[in-house]
Amino acid sequence: GENVEQHPSTLSVQEGDSAVIKCTYSDSASNYFPWYKQELGKGPQLIIDIRSNVGEKKDQRIAVTLNKTAKHFSLHITETQPEDSAVYFCAASTGSGGGADGLTFGKGTHLIIQP
Amino acid sequence: NAGVTQTPKFQVLKTGQSMTLQCAQDMNHEYMSWYRQDPGMGLRLIHYSVGAGITDQGEVPNGYNVSRSTTEDFPLRLLSAAPSQTSVYFCASSFSLVQNTGELFFGEGSRLTVL
Numbered sequence: 001g002e003n004v005e006q007h008p009s010t011l012s013v014q015e016g017d018s019a020v021i022k023c024t025y026s027d028s029a030s031n032y033f034p035w036y037k038q039e040l041g042k043g044p045q046l047i048i049d050i051r052s053n054v055g056e057k058k059d060q061r062i063a064v065t066l067n068k069t070a071k072h073f074s075l076h077i078t079e080t081q082p083e084d085s086a087v088y089f090c091a092a093s094t095g096s097g098g099g100a101d102g103l104t105f106g107k108g109t110h111l112i113i114q115p
Numbered sequence: 116n117a118g119v120t121q122t123p124k125f126q127v128l129k130t131g132q133s134m135t136l137q138c139a140q141d142m143n144h145e146y147m148s149w150y151r152q153d154p155g156m157g158l159r160l161i162h163y164s165v166g167a168g169i170t171d172q173g174e175v176p177n178g179y180n181v182s183r184s185t186t187e188d189f190p191l192r193l194l195s196a197a198p199s200q201t202s203v204y205f206c207a208s209s210f211s212l213v214q215n216t217g218e219l220f221f222g223e224g225s226r227l228t229v230l
Contacts, residue, residue, distance in 0.1 A: 001174070006157075032217050043119075043205050043221030044158070051217075089157060093217075103219070104174075105150075107157040 002027040004092050006106025014114050019080055021109045023090035024072040030092040033066060033073045034103070038087045047088075048075070077111075085113045117141050121206050121222035128196045128229045136191040136225050138206030144220070146209040147189040151175065151202040152224075158205065164189055196229045203227075 003026040013019045025033075031052040036044035050057045050064045050073065057064050061080075066073040077084055087110050091103040122137045140147065148163035150173075160173030164183040178200060180192040189208075193200060203226050207219040 009155075034217060034219075036219075041223070043207075043223050044219075045221065046218045049217055091158075103158075103160070105158040107155060 002030060002092055002094060002104040004090060004104050004106040006090050006109060008109060009107065010110045010112070012112040012114055013080055015080055015082060017080055019075075019077045019084070019111055021075045021088055021090070021111070022072060023074070023092075023106050024070075025092040025104075026071070027092070027094055028068075028071065029094040030071075032093045033064070034091050035064060035075050036089045036091065036105075038089065038108075040086075044089060080111075080113050082113050082115065085111060087111070119206055119208055119220050119222035121204075121225050123225060124223070125226050126228070128193075128227065130197060130229060132196050133192070133194050134196065134227075135193075136204055136206075136227070138189045138191065138222060139187050140189075140206075140208040140220070141187065142208060142220065143186065144208035144210055145186070147183065148173070148207050148219070149179070149181065149189070149191045150205045150207065152205060153202050161191065161204075193227075196227075198229045201227060201229045 006023045034049035037047045038044040050066050061078045063076040087108045089108050090106040093103045119140045145166050149161040150158040159175050162181040164170045170181050203224045205224050206222045209219050
């Protein structure tokens with residue numbers, strides 16, 4: 001089955017700096033790569049996703065890049081703010097519907113924004 | 116907007132006891148799933164359903180049963196609780212595979228402790 005590795009497990013950055021979280025996946029058939037943000041005591045929430053026919057996607061301060069050849073994808077957060085502090089999960093899916101048959105998640109990155 | 120509702124939020128069980136975690140969604144989603152979240156392990160899929168009357172196993176199904184008699188509800192049953200089932204459980208739902216956007220909507224979680 002699919003295996004998703006996520007690094008780093010903890011990332012501390014100064015407010016205003018950029019943060020980058022990286023994931024690799026094992027199954028070349030994976031075609032959908034979402035990123036979820038989990039705040040303390042809450043369920044994960046989708047923040048951005050990318051499909052295998054796209055190399056990069058951006059939404060305001062958040063961007064995701066995908067390298068299918070190397071089988072890795074990354075989350076980039078620019079101009080970090082205190083409210084960006086959370087646990088971030090990457091995930092991958094090979095489902096024909098694009099993900100609704102179950103995602104394989106990475107183990108998470110605890111992002112800490114230092115004031 | 117209720118979204119995905121999980122009950123109870125907290126539960127303590129003794130080894131061998133049984134219980135049911137309830138999950139209900141009001142978004143008319145076809146797809147529903149259960150994940151468990153353990154420290155350093157990310158989110159792991161337990162069971163999922165692509166519609167009423169249809170269920171399937173995920174990555175870690177042992178010790179858990181599910182059923183899907185209605186579109187709205189997807190309960191998770193622990194038949195004989197074990198300490199290894201101490202975890203935070205998340206229910207999630209999504210649009211059907213046909214209309215799928217890929218986004219999973221998570222509940223706020225149920226924290227279960229088995230003594």
